[in-house]
Amino acid sequence: xxxxxLALLAGILAMGAAGKPKDETPHYKTAEAKHFATAEGVExxxxxxxxxxxxxxxxxxxxxxxxxxxxxxEAVEAAxxxxxxxxSGTITExxxxxxxxxxxxxxGAGMRSLKMDADVVRRGDNQNLCVLHVHVKIxxxxxxxxxAKGAAHEMVREMKKALAESAKGS
Amino acid sequence: MQxxxxxxxxxxxxxxxxxxxxxxxxxxxxxxxxxxxPKPKPENTISIQLGEPVLPQKFEHPPKFWIASVTDRSGNPxxxxxxxxxxxxxxxxxxxxxxxxxxxxxxxxANLLAPDAESADLVLRVYLFHFxxxxxxGLDFFGKVxxxxxxxxxxxxxxxxxxxxxxxxxxxxxxKKNMQKNVEEDIEEALHDATRNFVRGTQLxxxxxxxxxxxxxxxxxxxxxxxxxxxxxx
Numbered sequence: 001x002x003x004x005x006l007a008l009l010a011g012i013l014a015m016g017a018a019g020k021p022k023d024e025t026p027h028y029k030t031a032e033a034k035h036f037a038t039a040e041g042v043e044x045x046x047x048x049x050x051x052x053x054x055x056x057x058x059x060x061x062x063x064x065x066x067x068x069x070x071x072x073x074e075a076v077e078a079a080x081x082x083x084x085x086x087x088s089g090t091i092t093e094x095x096x097x098x099x100x101x102x103x104x105x106x107x108g109a110g111m112r113s114l115k116m117d118a119d120v121v122r123r124g125d126n127q128n129l130c131v132l133h134v135h136v137k138i139x140x141x142x143x144x145x146x147x148a149k150g151a152a153h154e155m156v157r158e159m160k161k162a163l164a165e166s167a168k169g170s
Numbered sequence: 171m172q173x174x175x176x177x178x179x180x181x182x183x184x185x186x187x188x189x190x191x192x193x194x195x196x197x198x199x200x201x202x203x204x205x206x207x208p209k210p211k212p213e214n215t216i217s218i219q220l221g222e223p224v225l226p227q228k229f230e231h232p233p234k235f236w237i238a239s240v241t242d243r244s245g246n247p248x249x250x251x252x253x254x255x256x257x258x259x260x261x262x263x264x265x266x267x268x269x270x271x272x273x274x275x276x277x278x279x280a281n282l283l284a285p286d287a288e289s290a291d292l293v294l295r296v297y298l299f300h301f302x303x304x305x306x307x308g309l310d311f312f313g314k315v316x317x318x319x320x321x322x323x324x325x326x327x328x329x330x331x332x333x334x335x336x337x338x339x340x341x342x343x344x345x346k347k348n349m350q351k352n353v354e355e356d357i358e359e360a361l362h363d364a365t366r367n368f369v370r371g372t373q374l375x376x377x378x379x380x381x382x383x384x385x386x387x388x389x390x391x392x393x394x395x396x397x398x399x400x401x402x403x404x
Contacts (some may be wrong), residue, residue: 050314057337057339070366071334071336072367
């Protein structure tokens with residue numbers, strides 16, 4: 001009886017695993033991340049943009065969304081172009097935050113915040129695959145580069161989601 | 171008759187004595203607090219190598235390259251010191267040498283390296299702006315290699331600039347051994363990335379195409395611009 005129950009349980013688990021929806025995210029050959037531009041009035045150093053670029057590439061590699069993450073301005077073979085992505089964007093807003101406000105008021109007041117928009121384009125035909133809007137907030141006492149790390153992670157997560165949705169729709 | 175009495179320490183003297191004692195103990199407890207500038211030793215020296223050469227892109231008319239020089243323009247007074255903290259991490263060679271070897275190795279793998287300067291079609295002068303670690307979030311290591319290369323046509327004297335940058339993010343570490351290993355891998359990855367960015371970049375492709383056009387336009391009989399006396403520019 002016990003063996004029968006165990007076999008039944010194993011069967012149910014196996015059916016559940018098989019029935020689980022597969023990851024719908026399409027797989028791409030290459031992705032090229034470009035250095036993000038900064039909008040007028042955004043007081044961020046070029047070092048921040050450099051670091052964000054590196055983090056974005058690192059997150060793209062970790063996401064396994066693409067086979068290879070190439071550097072900015074690298075040539076791609078014509079055959080691979082339809083299966084390649086180009087990610088470019090702009091940092092639209094940056095607020096330094098306020099330590100006093102953050103400590104006294106709390107509840108998100110005085111937080112350091114960063115907003116950025118990005119376009120994901122297919123290299124072959126320049127078709128826009130998705131537009132991403134990312135907004136990250138951190139404690140004003142933290143290093144601004146921690147924010148870059150968070151923003152890169154969030155951007156790749158959003159991108160993966162958007163590409164999966166667009167693949168489902170088509 | 172005089173009697174000797176022990177004079178008790180006054181408040182301020184007592185606090186100074188306590189402060190000095192604490193400072194002394196801290197100084198003795200932390201070996202790195204009294205250490206001088208980090209010095210290169212075999213145990214804190216890493217070797218950066220490209221590893222597998224990066225195969226360059228295919229050119230319509232494959233030219234032969236020659237690296238004439240690599241100049242350090244980073245402004246770093248200690249280019250071999252990669253990391254100052256925790257006893258320091260040093261490179262075993264100058265960054266200029268490492269970069270030169272990496273580019274040469276890649277061109278050699280595709281048979282695009284000229285045996286000497288005379289037989290080269292394009293002469294490269296590399297200007298290194300950054301090699302090693304850059305300021306990151308503090309949670310990880312941010313490796314960066316950045317250089318600019320002047321590609322010069324040996325016959326016409328025309329030149330064009332090509333920029334390349336390579337970045338890498340590696341995990342932070344607590345143990346010194348792991349930290350050194352992560353830093354080494356991080357810089358190697360950044361070097362590999364920068365070399366690939368250069369040899370497979372569209373900038374190099376455009377530069378080679380533009381400079382080869384110049385060679386095709388010059389008739390074989392006429393003396394090249396490189397031989398002709400050039401006016402002094404001020």
